[in-house]
Amino acid sequence: MFWSIVLSSFVLMVAIIAIGQGLYEVISRHTSASPGMPSEDE
Amino acid sequence: MSQYGILIAVLIYEAVTILGIGWWIARRSRQSSAEKDSFTHGGHGLPLPAVSLTMALTVLGAVHVLGVFEMTWFMGASVIWFGIAHVILLTIVCLATGRWVRRLKLSTVPQFLEDAYGLETRLLVSCVMAGAMFGFLTLESQGLGILFNAMTGWDIRAGGVVGGLLGVAYVIFAGMREVSWLNVINAILLYIALLAAVAYVAFALPGDGYQTAAQYYKDNDLDFMISIWGTPEILLTFAIPMTIAVVFSQATNQMLLQTAMSAKTEKTIVRSLWIAAPVNGMFAVFAAVLALATKSWPEFNQLNEKVATSTMLVQVLPPWLAAALLASFVGVILSSFAMVSLAASTLFSTDIFKRLYKPDATEKDVTRMTRICIVLLGVGATLLAMNMPQILKGVNWLLAWLVPIFWLFVFGLFWKRNQSVAITALLSAWILNSLWSFTPLPSAVGMANVHNAYITLFVSGGVMIVGNLFVDGAKGIMKPTVQLANK
Numbered sequence: 292m293f294w295s296i297v298l299s300s301f302v303l304m305v306a307i308i309a310i311g312q313g314l315y316e317v318i319s320r321h322t323s324a325s326p327g328m329p330s331e332d333e
Numbered sequence: 334m335s336q337y338g339i340l341i342a343v344l345i346y347e348a349v350t351i352l353g354i355g356w357w358i359a360r361r362s363r364q365s366s367a368e369k370d371s372f373t374h375g376g377h378g379l380p381l382p383a384v385s386l387t388m389a390l391t392v393l394g395a396v397h398v399l400g401v402f403e404m405t406w407f408m409g410a411s412v413i414w415f416g417i418a419h420v421i422l423l424t425i426v427c428l429a430t431g432r433w434v435r436r437l438k439l440s441t442v443p444q445f446l447e448d449a450y451g452l453e454t455r456l457l458v459s460c461v462m463a464g465a466m467f468g469f470l471t472l473e474s475q476g477l478g479i480l481f482n483a484m485t486g487w488d489i490r491a492g493g494v495v496g497g498l499l500g501v502a503y504v505i506f507a508g509m510r511e512v513s514w515l516n517v518i519n520a521i522l523l524y525i526a527l528l529a530a531v532a533y534v535a536f537a538l539p540g541d542g543y544q545t546a547a548q549y550y551k552d553n554d555l556d557f558m559i560s561i562w563g564t565p566e567i568l569l570t571f572a573i574p575m576t577i578a579v580v581f582s583q584a585t586n587q588m589l590l591q592t593a594m595s596a597k598t599e600k601t602i603v604r605s606l607w608i609a610a611p612v613n614g615m616f617a618v619f620a621a622v623l624a625l626a627t628k629s630w631p632e633f634n635q636l637n638e639k640v641a642t643s644t645m646l647v648q649v650l651p652p653w654l655a656a657a658l659l660a661s662f663v664g665v666i667l668s669s670f671a672m673v674s675l676a677a678s679t680l681f682s683t684d685i686f687k688r689l690y691k692p693d694a695t696e697k698d699v700t701r702m703t704r705i706c707i708v709l710l711g712v713g714a715t716l717l718a719m720n721m722p723q724i725l726k727g728v729n730w731l732l733a734w735l736v737p738i739f740w741l742f743v744f745g746l747f748w749k750r751n752q753s754v755a756i757t758a759l760l761s762a763w764i765l766n767s768l769w770s771f772t773p774l775p776s777a778v779g780m781a782n783v784h785n786a787y788i789t790l791f792v793s794g795g796v797m798i799v800g801n802l803f804v805d806g807a808k809g810i811m812k813p814t815v816q817l818a819n820k
Contacts, residue, residue: 293543293622296410300561300618304420308610311424
């Protein structure tokens with residue numbers, strides 16, 4: 292029972308991170324820098 | 334090993350790691366001491382492990398360690414939402430605000446506010462942010478004293494003073510590099526000790542371990558305590574307000590963004606997400622499991638919720654494991670103490686000392702001033718902590734001060750910039766925050782249970798939106814152009 296708390300929390304946290312990462316990919320693909328916006332460094 | 338034996342072992346561990354790593358890093362960074370922001374930002378060259386674990390531990394401090402054990406007693410596994418709120422926060426920082434400050438090559442958040450709005454906004458935010466961080470420092474110092482007391486019986490004030498000294502030493506020798514590498518060691522110790530404690534308690538619990546513990550909650554009609562979804566009431570009154578307060582107040586806070594500013598590249602910050610968020614978030618999960626086990630244990634069930642779990646850990650775990658666990662808890666609180674004092678000192682040395690009084694200051698001058706501030710803040714916070722301010726109320730009030738900065742930051746980057754609107758938003762939110770805490774205003778308007786962060790969030794957001802709609806301003810610094818979907 293206690294392991295289900297650990298597992299469900301972990302799955303929820305991974306899902307939040309994955310959704311955030313997905314949104315980040317989508318937003319960066321559909322936006323481009325304005326002239327004043329510095330470019331991403333490497 | 335007696336409780337004092339555990340205490341001595343913990344103090345030796347902290348002293349050896351702090352002095353050893355501090356000396357080693359200080360020696361290695363001597364050649365690069367003239368490099369820009371070497372002390373305060375590690376020369377903007379921190380690698381992935383240092384960035385990710387420093388982010389994770391900066392927002393894992395006294396409230397996590399002490400608060401989760403205590404709150405679990407009443408709300409059960411729903412307390413894990415405190416960890417989930419921090420996962421959302423770290424996701425936003427690693428993918429958005431942290432990347433933006435690194436891309437703009439900033440040294441402080443208020444530095445951006447001068448570029449976006451003007452010098453007055455920079456100074457106003459710098460002073461308030463440093464003041465709020467001094468408040469956090471006081472609470473961390475008190476938290477160290479309480480932790481020592483709960484696990485070893487040592488006097489709270491003596492523990493706070495020794496904790497304050499260790500906290501200053503955690504950062505004073507080599508600044509950001511020292512903090513970040515100590516954090517790597519402490520994060521590893523934390524997870525080894527925490528997982529070992531959870532496993533050991535499984536065998537030590539009466540009956541079938543955690544199975545029997547879960548049965549206790551079912552037999553007592555407390556099923557909601559063993560689910561992270563708890564009750565709708567807990568979700569509405571705890572999970573959502575907690576997430577809003579944590580996310581909006583910390584996403585643009587210097588103490589978290591200073592690590593992002595110190596990263597080697599923007600990609601380092603993005604990759605850090607998959608380490609920083611789980612390391613921070615899962616702490617609350619394992620802490621809640623330990624507290625739930627304690628509550629189900631007849632021997633510890635009658636104890637006060639503030640000390641029950643720590644008492645169980647000290648009495649049940651073998652002394653070496655109790656010592657390792659306490660050392661790791663002290664380590665994570667020290668890491669927050671060090672990062673908060675470094676961030677507040679950086680604000681003073683960069684935004685006040687260099688910007689206003691000595692524009693031609695060398696890297697050595699700035700480092701010296703930062704070190705002086707770290708010592709003064711550490712001593713001041715430790716002395717103030719002896720008055721034992723209330724931790725939870727203090728955190729609520731302090732977090733609410735930082736919330737309006739989020740709007741200034743996001744609107745200044747992506748929408749519109751007008752200094753008068755920005756300052757009006759800041760002042761109205763800050764005045765209302767103080768009225769909300771120190772006068773009967775909340776009860777008078779029938780909103781006694783409304784968190785300060787909500788008030789500052791909606792007031793400052795409202796002023797910024799209305800102001801930007803009706804007052805002219807410059808275009809946001811990073812205002813993106815949206816591409817057509819079929820392009």
